Amino acid sequence: xxxxxxxxxxxxxxxxxxxxxxxxxxxxxxxxxxxxxxxxxxxxxxxxxxxxxxxxxxxxxxxxxxxxxxxxxxxxxxxxxxxxxxxxxxxxxxxxxxxxxxxxxxxxxxxxxxxxxxxxxxxxxxxxxxxxxxxxxxxxxxxxxxxxxxxxxxxxxxxxxxxxxxxxxxxxxxxxxxxxxxxxxxxxxxxxxxxxxxxxxxxxxxxxxxxxxxxxxxxxxxxxxxxxxxxxxxxxxxxx
Amino acid sequence: xxxxxxxxxxxxxxxxxxxxxxxxxxxxxxxxxxxxxxxxxxxxxxxxxxxxxxxxxxxxxxxxxxxxxxxxxxxxxxxxxxxxxxxxxxxxxxxxxxxxxxxxxxxxxxxxxxxxxxxxxxxxxxxxxxxxxxxxxxxxxxxxxxxxxxxxxxxxxxxxxxxxxxxxxxxxxxxxxxxxxxxxxxxxxxxxxxxxxxxxxxxxxxxxxxxxxxxxxxxxxxxxxxxxxx
Numbered sequence: 001x002x003x004x005x006x007x008x009x010x011x012x013x014x015x016x017x018x019x020x021x022x023x024x025x026x027x028x029x030x031x032x033x034x035x036x037x038x039x040x041x042x043x044x045x046x047x048x049x050x051x052x053x054x055x056x057x058x059x060x061x062x063x064x065x066x067x068x069x070x071x072x073x074x075x076x077x078x079x080x081x082x083x084x085x086x087x088x089x090x091x092x093x094x095x096x097x098x099x100x101x102x103x104x105x106x107x108x109x110x111x112x113x114x115x116x117x118x119x120x121x122x123x124x125x126x127x128x129x130x131x132x133x134x135x136x137x138x139x140x141x142x143x144x145x146x147x148x149x150x151x152x153x154x155x156x157x158x159x160x161x162x163x164x165x166x167x168x169x170x171x172x173x174x175x176x177x178x179x180x181x182x183x184x185x186x187x188x189x190x191x192x193x194x195x196x197x198x199x200x201x202x203x204x205x206x207x208x209x210x211x212x213x214x215x216x217x218x219x220x221x222x223x224x225x226x227x228x229x230x231x232x233x234x235x236x237x238x239x240x
Numbered sequence: 241x242x243x244x245x246x247x248x249x250x251x252x253x254x255x256x257x258x259x260x261x262x263x264x265x266x267x268x269x270x271x272x273x274x275x276x277x278x279x280x281x282x283x284x285x286x287x288x289x290x291x292x293x294x295x296x297x298x299x300x301x302x303x304x305x306x307x308x309x310x311x312x313x314x315x316x317x318x319x320x321x322x323x324x325x326x327x328x329x330x331x332x333x334x335x336x337x338x339x340x341x342x343x344x345x346x347x348x349x350x351x352x353x354x355x356x357x358x359x360x361x362x363x364x365x366x367x368x369x370x371x372x373x374x375x376x377x378x379x380x381x382x383x384x385x386x387x388x389x390x391x392x393x394x395x396x397x398x399x400x401x402x403x404x405x406x407x408x409x410x411x412x413x414x415x416x417x418x419x420x421x422x423x424x425x426x427x428x429x430x431x432x433x434x435x436x437x438x439x440x441x442x443x444x445x446x447x448x449x450x451x452x453x454x455x456x457x458x459x460x461x462x463x464x465x466x467x468x469x470x
Contacts, residue, residue, distance in 0.1 A: 058371055076374055087369045090387040091469055099383075103373040131469055151373070 006154045007068040007079055008186055009033045010055050015064035017050050017210075024050045025061070026210045032155075036202020037177075037187035039218070041194065043239045046207040048190035049084070049159055055188060056081045056157045077104060080153035084160040086144030093135060093143050094119070094128035100150035118146040122176050138169025145176060149185075156180060158189040162196060174199060194234070198222060206230050208239055257419070258443075262450065265424040268336055268410065269403035272343030273351075273396055280348045280399075281392065284355025285381045288363055299356065305349035310342075314412030317342050321413065334415040339423070342409035347399035354395035359384045362391075390469075393462050397455055404451050424450070 010032040017025040025047045032038050032055065040048045053059045054066055056079050065072065068079075089096050097118055101111045119125050122142040127135065132143060141161060148156060158177070162170040177200065181187055191197055197204065201218035206229070214221065214230045225231050233239055287299065319325050321333040332338045362384050370380055385392070407425035414421035416430060424447040431440040 056372070058368070081372045083368055083372075087365050089366075089369075089383070090390075100373055103375050103379070148372075 006034065008155065009069070010155070011067045013065050013067070015054065015061040015066060017054070018062045024210050028212055030205065030212055030215060032188055034186055037181060037189055037200050038203040038205060039197045039201035040188070040190040040205045040207060041192065041197050041233070042207035043192060047210040048207055051207065052081070052157050052159050052188065052190050077151060078154045079157070080148035080151040081157040082141070082144045082148050082159065082161055084163055086140060088132035088140055088143065091132060092129050093124060093132045096132045096143060096147055097150055100147040104151040106150070106152070114150065118149060121149070121179060122146040123172060138165050138172060141165060141169070141173055142176060145173070149180065153185060155186045155188060158187065160191055161189065162193060170196070206233060260419065261422055261424060261427055262446065264336065264422070265404065265447070266450065268339045268423060269343060269400060271340045272347050272403045273400045275340065275344040276347035276351050276399055277396055280351030281355050281385055282381065284352040285359045285385050287352070287356045288359035288384070289377065289380060302349055302353045302356070306353055308346055308349065310346055310406045310408035311412065313345050314342055314409035317345070317409070317413050333413060334417060334421060336414070336421060338413040339410045339421060342413045343403040343406060346406060346409060347403050350402055351395050351399045354398060355392060358388050358391045358395065362388050390462050390466055393458050397458055400454060401451065404447070
């Protein structure tokens with residue numbers, strides 16, 4: 001049997017996550033399909049990061065099951081994630097990318113070309129020799145993005161990528177995301193920034209207290225939310 | 241080494257006997273640190289990442305071994321290496337090799353325990369990223385050791401400090417033989433017992449200066465490395 005060419009759709013079948021006495025995700029049924037970015041929104045603690053980690057295959061659900069392209073195992077090497085606070089390896093920016101390329105088993109011969117491409121894509125040309133930890137917050141975030149893209153993913157997960165960035169750095173980051181989307185890579189992003197959600201989302205998933213409140217096309221969600229919770233969230237009310 | 245010469249004169253005249261002692265001290269202690277590092281760093285890093293029943297007992301035991309009494313280690317090695325001992329046929333007793341072995345045993349727990357702590361702290365920081373990159377166990381250990389290398393210098397220096405300062409183990413397995421197994425610390429002990437206090441004090445200052453020099457060198461290397469690698 002041939003492995004599927006893609007990890008999509010990512011199907012959540014009645015997924016729950018329980019940590020101690022806390023239910024982080026409750027009975028989530030969800031399908032993340034190919035196409036424009038899926039954006040997970042909701043207040044802090046609503047379960048966005050947990051859902052993202054499970055969709056990426058980093059964590060396993062307590063109950064229920066997840067499948068990628070119809071398979072339970074999926075293709076881990078073609079999934080990549082940028083964490084909210086990415087950790088830069090204590091090496092140069094270029095060495096961080098070389099490390100990721102090697103970890104993704106990219107053939108040695110093509111690594112130099114890929115490295116140059118990635119630096120170009122995220123706008124870090126000329127900064128390759130800098131220690132990664134000395135880069136600015138925005139540069140580190142883009143380096144983390146390049147490191148994720150080194151895996152040549154079919155699905156890219158982003159956890160609050162612009163939570164700690166100023167508007168200029170956010171713009172630079174979202175421009176790169178635009179280029180990533182244009183390459184046909186499926187982006188799944190968690191954010192509590194409604195502006196970013198409006199700019200990027202094709203599909204919206206609203207989470208609150210570990211439950212999916214509403215999921216559907218972004219245009220419809222922003223124009224005519226179906227639930228009271230969504231209307232309150234969009235109106236800027238604090239969901240607690 | 242004349243007993244009537246002052247320590248300062250010995251140092252200034254680069255007395256060959258003194259230089260031989262200094263050379264042997266450095267050779268034995270640095271070799272011991274190297275040998276202990278080759279085993280202790282991978283061991284500590286492995287212990288930082290694995291989870292098994294009894295792991296915490298092993299960690300406590302390892303930490304406790306940082307306080308191994310040198311004379312006891314010397315005695316144990318003496319019994320093993322003596323003619324009638326299990327390793328007696330190796331003929332190593334009263335040789336620099338036996339001294340290196342003794343100091344390695346003393347230094348190994350220090351390097352392994354400090355590596356374990358350093359790598360475990362770094363692992364908490366790196367765990368998610370390495371998991372997301374699907375990095376396997378061996379490569380994880382290599383990555384963590386490499387990225388912790390500047391912090392691990394401190395572990396090596398702690399080990400070197402222990403080796404350079406130690407007299408109990410080397411005097412038992414080395415025998416303090418003039419021109420063959422006499423080190424700084426054993427020479428100081430001998431001169432003190434002979435009443436040559438000025439010479440003993442002078443040798444003490446030379447030993448302290450050596451330790452400071454090695455530490456300063458390591459510090460400079462670390463600073464230069466950090467400037468390049470961040």
